[in-house]
Amino acid sequence: MANTATLTTDSKQTWGGGKSPFSVSYGKLMMWIFLLSDAFTFSSLLVAYGFVRFTFTSTLPNTIVKPFAHLSHSFVEDMNKAGLFVTERWPSPELVFNHFPFLHGIHLPLMFVSLMTFILIASSVTMVLAVEAGHRMAKKEVEKYMILTIIGGAAFLGCQAWEWTNFITEGASLSGNPFGPTAFAALFFIVTGFHGTHVLSGVILNIVIYINVVKGTYDKRGHYEMVEKVGLYWHFVDLVWVFVFTFFYLI
Amino acid sequence: MSAVASHADVLHHDDHGHHKETFISKYVFSMDHKMISKQFLITGIIMGTIGMLMSLVFRLQLAYPNTTFPIFETLLGEWGKGGKLDPNFYLALITIHGTIMVFFVLTAGLSGTFSNLLIPLQVGARDMASPFLNMLSYWFFFTSSCVMIASLFVQGGPASAGWTIYPPLSALPKAIPGSGTGMTLWLVSMILFIVSSLLGGINYVATVLNMRTKGMKMTRLPLTIWAFTFTAILGILSFPVLFGGSLLLVFDRSFGTSFYLNEIPADLAGGIERVGGSPILFQHLFWFLGHPEVYIILLPALGITSEVIATNSRKPIFGYRAMIGSIMAIALLSFVVWGHHMFITGMNPFLGSVFMLGTLIIAVPSAIKTFNYLGTLWKGNLRLNPQMMFAIGLVSFFISGGLTGIFLGNAALDINLHDTYFVVAHFHLVMGSAAIFGMLCGIYHWYPKMFGRTMNESLGQIHFWMTIVSAYCVFFPMHFMGLAGVPRRYYAFTAYDQFNVFVDMNIFITYAAFLGGIAQFIFLFNFFYSMRKGKKAVQNPWESNTLEWTTPVKHLHGNWPGEIPHVYRWPYDYSVPGHEIDFIPQNTPHEGQEDPLTEPQTIPTPERKVAPTLAKEEAVLFTLVKRWLGFA
Numbered sequence: 001m002a003n004t005a006t007l008t009t010d011s012k013q014t015w016g017g018g019k020s021p022f023s024v025s026y027g028k029l030m031m032w033i034f035l036l037s038d039a040f041t042f043s044s045l046l047v048a049y050g051f052v053r054f055t056f057t058s059t060l061p062n063t064i065v066k067p068f069a070h071l072s073h074s075f076v077e078d079m080n081k082a083g084l085f086v087t088e089r090w091p092s093p094e095l096v097f098n099h100f101p102f103l104h105g106i107h108l109p110l111m112f113v114s115l116m117t118f119i120l121i122a123s124s125v126t127m128v129l130a131v132e133a134g135h136r137m138a139k140k141e142v143e144k145y146m147i148l149t150i151i152g153g154a155a156f157l158g159c160q161a162w163e164w165t166n167f168i169t170e171g172a173s174l175s176g177n178p179f180g181p182t183a184f185a186a187l188f189f190i191v192t193g194f195h196g197t198h199v200l201s202g203v204i205l206n207i208v209i210y211i212n213v214v215k216g217t218y219d220k221r222g223h224y225e226m227v228e229k230v231g232l233y234w235h236f237v238d239l240v241w242v243f244v245f246t247f248f249y250l251i
Numbered sequence: 252m253s254a255v256a257s258h259a260d261v262l263h264h265d266d267h268g269h270h271k272e273t274f275i276s277k278y279v280f281s282m283d284h285k286m287i288s289k290q291f292l293i294t295g296i297i298m299g300t301i302g303m304l305m306s307l308v309f310r311l312q313l314a315y316p317n318t319t320f321p322i323f324e325t326l327l328g329e330w331g332k333g334g335k336l337d338p339n340f341y342l343a344l345i346t347i348h349g350t351i352m353v354f355f356v357l358t359a360g361l362s363g364t365f366s367n368l369l370i371p372l373q374v375g376a377r378d379m380a381s382p383f384l385n386m387l388s389y390w391f392f393f394t395s396s397c398v399m400i401a402s403l404f405v406q407g408g409p410a411s412a413g414w415t416i417y418p419p420l421s422a423l424p425k426a427i428p429g430s431g432t433g434m435t436l437w438l439v440s441m442i443l444f445i446v447s448s449l450l451g452g453i454n455y456v457a458t459v460l461n462m463r464t465k466g467m468k469m470t471r472l473p474l475t476i477w478a479f480t481f482t483a484i485l486g487i488l489s490f491p492v493l494f495g496g497s498l499l500l501v502f503d504r505s506f507g508t509s510f511y512l513n514e515i516p517a518d519l520a521g522g523i524e525r526v527g528g529s530p531i532l533f534q535h536l537f538w539f540l541g542h543p544e545v546y547i548i549l550l551p552a553l554g555i556t557s558e559v560i561a562t563n564s565r566k567p568i569f570g571y572r573a574m575i576g577s578i579m580a581i582a583l584l585s586f587v588v589w590g591h592h593m594f595i596t597g598m599n600p601f602l603g604s605v606f607m608l609g610t611l612i613i614a615v616p617s618a619i620k621t622f623n624y625l626g627t628l629w630k631g632n633l634r635l636n637p638q639m640m641f642a643i644g645l646v647s648f649f650i651s652g653g654l655t656g657i658f659l660g661n662a663a664l665d666i667n668l669h670d671t672y673f674v675v676a677h678f679h680l681v682m683g684s685a686a687i688f689g690m691l692c693g694i695y696h697w698y699p700k701m702f703g704r705t706m707n708e709s710l711g712q713i714h715f716w717m718t719i720v721s722a723y724c725v726f727f728p729m730h731f732m733g734l735a736g737v738p739r740r741y742y743a744f745t746a747y748d749q750f751n752v753f754v755d756m757n758i759f760i761t762y763a764a765f766l767g768g769i770a771q772f773i774f775l776f777n778f779f780y781s782m783r784k785g786k787k788a789v790q791n792p793w794e795s796n797t798l799e800w801t802t803p804v805k806h807l808h809g810n811w812p813g814e815i816p817h818v819y820r821w822p823y824d825y826s827v828p829g830h831e832i833d834f835i836p837q838n839t840p841h842e843g844q845e846d847p848l849t850e851p852q853t854i855p856t857p858e859r860k861v862a863p864t865l866a867k868e869e870a871v872l873f874t875l876v877k878r879w880l881g882f883a
């Protein structure tokens with residue numbers, strides 16, 4: 001078998017030692033492994049969500065409130081009477097998360113969270129641009145895109161704070177929920193809170209890296225790998241949000 | 252880019268070598284993997300001693316439930332009033348005993364010690380990928396140990412819900428005395444522990460993948476390294492799930508949620524009625540860690556055994572690739588069998604059969620490993636030093652304990668056996684004794700590498716024989732108690748007439764346990780005495796092939812004084828025909844071999860007639876598969 005010979009030499013060079021088989025530094029490799037592990041943490045929480053969710057009757061589709069309709073002051077009670085917000089039934093997220101800052105009293109299902117999601121994804125785009133600029137050693141551009149990423153992250157956190165405040169003022173807490181099962185609110189706070197903590201640490205990391213970029217640390221070091229590493233983390237947090245979003249808001 | 256990074260790394264290590272080291276940087280906040288390994292070992296030994304002494308206390312209680320022991324009052328004060336052990340404290344003791352043994356001794360103590368010591372030395376690296384995170388890993392472990400020990404002294408006593416901390420006992424602070432502060436500290440300690448284990452595991456995997464010396468192909472790695480790597484991967488993927496589960500538990504305990512609680516009236520649960528949750532959710536999350544955890548404990552011990560058995564049989568390990576394959580298979584399967592701990596929770600019986608199938612399949616890779624050990628020992632030139640005795644002991648426990656796993660893995664049989672002493676016997680043999688034997692085996696074997704001296708061999712032999720006799724005398728009879736229905740985690744069986752027949756057996760077991768306890772003190776004496784007074788070790792005392800024995804006896808920061816040796820062959824070239832000495836270290840080139848990556852000696856394929864029906868290609872494939880499995 002002639003082709004085995006070529007195969008073995010090839011794999012020898014990759015895995016033969018003396019170099020990284022994936023041609024990455026150990027730091028980046030460790031970041032990958034950490035993210036893999038963190039993915040399991042989030043999975044455990046989302047699996048718990050699924051487990052709890054399936055013990056409740058499934059959501060009734062909303063046929064009552066139309067988008068942009070005016071919300072009455074007794075909205076929650078009305079929904080309760082209509083059988084949409086009852087303790088044995090998982091509520092429809094579009095009826096729970098239907099507010100928008102400064103547009104009080106209008107039914108805007110999932111508009112705000114879509115905006116949040118857009119902001120976070122946009123910040124991932126700017127992060128990609130920062131990493132790319134780092135490859136070209138373009139310090140000024142890295143600075144610009146890092147600062148945009150930081151702003152995006154902070155804006156997301158701000159939105160989340162608003163959403164939480166709104167939810168809490170409407171009566172939701174870890175042990176109470178006017179919209180239906182308590183577990184809905186508890187899981188919402190824990191999972192989005194855990195994700196938010198990740199975003200917060202990401203923003204802090206980004207700020208640290210930004211300061212180093214400005215100080216020229218990476219210019220002197222000859223590469224911008226640190227930007228790449230926080231970039232990996234940032235994209236991961238973003239990816240997790242896509243799952244959190246899907247679980248809590250869409251299904 | 253990676254070239255730049257690794258070059259910078261070498262420089263970093265080199266100029267580190269000339270630094271003046273203070274006491275603090277050398278012994279306390281050390282970043283040298285060899286020192287960190289010793290720190291893990293000593294902490295593990297201290298925790299192990301505490302855990303063992305606890306077991307002796309509750310063994311006394313089990314053997315003599317109606318006798319008073321004044322010593323209990325002296326030692327335990329409040330908990331041993333009038334010389335009688337408090338029933339609540341009995342539960343606390345077994346919980347902390349289990350926790351300490353499973354996590355602190357056999358997870359951190361075992362992996363922490365040997366992965367740290369051996370990964371850089373055996374793959375040919377100057378240190379771990381990130382020495383700093385490695386140091387942090389130890390200090391998280393240390394803090395976690397301190398918190399766990401501190402929990403012994405709080406109001407209400409330590410956690411008492413069993414090492415598996417099932418809710419509701421763990422979720423309701425008022426459930427039993429240990430459910431209060433003790434349980435909180437248990438969770439804090441465990442979260443620190445998880446952080447430590449992740450920092451360590453990420454480091455181990457990155458080091459093995461990225462830092463191997465030239466020529467150290469994956470198929471030239473010692474089996475220890477394969478085992479440590481997969482152990483680390485198991486930890487990296489399963490501990491986060493326990494973290495998630497514990498997080499929800501913390502919320503149930505302190506913030507009024509009810510993930511694991513159902514139909515608990517408000518006055519029992521901090522003023523908030525708890526409905527809608529399920530304790531089964533916790534069991535799923537716990538055992539998703541829990542089952543891989545038993546392999547996190549066992550795999551390093553198996554890896555150590557492979558190394559020690561091959562060295563001391565003076566034979567190549569039998570079925571090297573099959574060993575790697577079975578490590579991988581075990582690691583993979585261990586993620587899909589957790590349900591066998593939950594057969595009788597009311598799980599869907601169909602799901603039960605799925606878990607049963609997976610569980611029984613694990614017996615296959617386990618058997619491959621066993622047969623390969625036996626195959627290596629077969630007709631070997633055995634050197635029965637203490638480490639070899641412990642390695643053989645491990646194989647023995649792996650068989651006797653593994654067989655009962657097949658009983659327990661049958662969902663139907665488990666209805667009878669679950670939560671009885673049969674389970675206690677099973678996991679103490681297969682996990683407890685086997686892994687402890689692996690750890691002791693490793694200590695005897697690598698003591699010269701760690702401390703530059705060898706341990707006393709006669710004391711080692713005495714230690715071995717006393718320990719194995721004691722272990723079998725303690726755990727074997729428990730099978731029969733379990734078959735007769737004796738439940739685990741009970742304070743006094745004399746409360747039930749039908750179990751009174753086991754009183755004598757319990758007394759016998761307790762005597763055997765004390766024999767084992769004495770043996771461990773012999774070991775402790777030997778361990779600490781040899782550190783100062785032991786025989787000075789030579790560089791390669793066991794005539795072994797692996798790279799760690801090419802480093803000088805006196806520890807250097809960066810391990811090798813000059814360049815890191817290159818690797819030219821696999822680690823098991825023992826008794827090679829036509830070779831004068833019976834071992835060839837990995838850094839010895841084959842005749843005429845210049846490039847470490849080439850494999851000059853092709854294994855000669857015997858001239859064989861190919862059966863006419865078998866097409867040539869197929870025949871070649873067949874030989875390749877056979878060779879890959881190690882049978883050629």
Ligand code: HEM
Binds near residue numbers: 415611665669677
């Ligand atoms: C052939 C291999 C094995 C099989 C089929 C097997 C099967 C089982 C089953 C079905 C149980 C649950 C019994 C019950 O609670 O009713 C169990 C318990 C246990 N096994 Fe294994 N096992 C195997 C190997 C191992 C190994 C290698 C270890 C450790 C290294 C181990 C450690 C444990 C522990 C700690 C428990 C008790 C957990 C508890 O409930 O507290 N087992 N085993």
Ligand SMILES: [Cu+2]
Binds near residue numbers: 542588
């Ligand atoms: Cu298991």
